[in-house]
Amino acid sequence: MAMHLGLLTSGGDCPGLNAALRAVGRAAQDCFGMRLLGFSNGFRGLAQDQTVELDSKQLSGILTLGGTILGTSRDKPHRMQIGGRILDMTPSIVENYKRHKLDALVCLGGGGTQKNALRLQRAGLHVITLPKTIDNDIVCTDRSFGFDTALDIATEAIDRLHSTATSHNRIIVVEVMGHRAGWLALEAGVAGGADVILIPEKPYDVKIIADAIKMRTRQGKRFSIIVVAEGALSKADALKVQRLIVSRDAAQTKAARDKISQTLDKFHDQQRLGHAVRLTRQLEELASQESRLTILGHLQRGGTPSSADRVLATRLGTACAESAAEGRFGVMLGLQGNEIVPVPLEEVAGRKKLVPVDYPLIRSAEMVGTSFGC
Numbered sequence: 001m002a003m004h005l006g007l008l009t010s011g012g013d014c015p016g017l018n019a020a021l022r023a024v025g026r027a028a029q030d031c032f033g034m035r036l037l038g039f040s041n042g043f044r045g046l047a048q049d050q051t052v053e054l055d056s057k058q059l060s061g062i063l064t065l066g067g068t069i070l071g072t073s074r075d076k077p078h079r080m081q082i083g084g085r086i087l088d089m090t091p092s093i094v095e096n097y098k099r100h101k102l103d104a105l106v107c108l109g110g111g112g113t114q115k116n117a118l119r120l121q122r123a124g125l126h127v128i129t130l131p132k133t134i135d136n137d138i139v140c141t142d143r144s145f146g147f148d149t150a151l152d153i154a155t156e157a158i159d160r161l162h163s164t165a166t167s168h169n170r171i172i173v174v175e176v177m178g179h180r181a182g183w184l185a186l187e188a189g190v191a192g193g194a195d196v197i198l199i200p201e202k203p204y205d206v207k208i209i210a211d212a213i214k215m216r217t218r219q220g221k222r223f224s225i226i227v228v229a230e231g232a233l234s235k236a237d238a239l240k241v242q243r244l245i246v247s248r249d250a251a252q253t254k255a256a257r258d259k260i261s262q263t264l265d266k267f268h269d270q271q272r273l274g275h276a277v278r279l280t281r282q283l284e285e286l287a288s289q290e291s292r293l294t295i296l297g298h299l300q301r302g303g304t305p306s307s308a309d310r311v312l313a314t315r316l317g318t319a320c321a322e323s324a325a326e327g328r329f330g331v332m333l334g335l336q337g338n339e340i341v342p343v344p345l346e347e348v349a350g351r352k353k354l355v356p357v358d359y360p361l362i363r364s365a366e367m368v369g370t371s372f373g374c
């Protein structure tokens, strides 16, 4: 009896998702004779039985296509908003999986997806995941697909901002994605020759950044490019967050914990909406130089995948079909060195790969004169 694979994409979209779907699908169908069934909009489609046909016609011509032909969402199986209520949809998911007589579910997603996949594996499903995110913050894989394309987009933007910053003698702050992890800011900053790089893992002091800019002015360099990850924090804010986390963890009651979590969420919300604007104004004042802000936002997630992402997505996707054929479930397939390796979901779920403060690229950046504002 041919194996039947369910496929879904979950979390924020990124370039390479369609390339990975194509690879899983073609290898599964053509090499192992499996049947495929897609679910739309992440775990919601699986919970509400919204299916998408995935035959060779649907899988054709999508290698270079951005986004995901299945659609995606950030819905969690165990806390899904349905008709104004938050419901645990795990039982419906298990029921739909059984009704379609699926042998395995393939989930293409980021950190949140790995956690949800483990929950479903524990609920009795056979699950295999592939790591996608432009943030590159999934543990046990050197790279997630989507990252390389976003890196190219951010680097090109920094290159373009250089010429306008030089012409006007301005400071240009460029915000790139990355709430908790600074991989994209760090690598794009280094590739684009940023003068200052700010990442969440290294809280900054705005006066140190202003001093670095003033030093450049004294050296006759009348412009500066500041690359900031959206989750970068000043030292004072990092301390505030740290204190809130400590008091939340020490809180005696659920109500007290929830209240502190709400305060934390509110802080992160305000940070997301206003941090780069505040930083740009502060720098204009402290360095006495005209400043502008560019927020790259979702441009970094859109459009056609880079060649490296197409290759990685194809390698991971074909390895996924092989893993299903061999009956190896409960794993994420990751890139380690030049190998694609299966990693137990327990080792991945709930963890985040942050930039180590002693990461060699940070030292290299400092050696070529880049400041981290600390």
Ligand code: F6P
Residues within 6 Å of the ligand: 011, 012, 013, 110, 133, 134, 135, 177, 178, 179, 230, 301
């Ligand atoms: O998927 C990760 C990510 O790209 C983060 O870098 C960013 O903070 C977030 O998604 C934005 O998510 P959304 O598209 O849901 O606003």
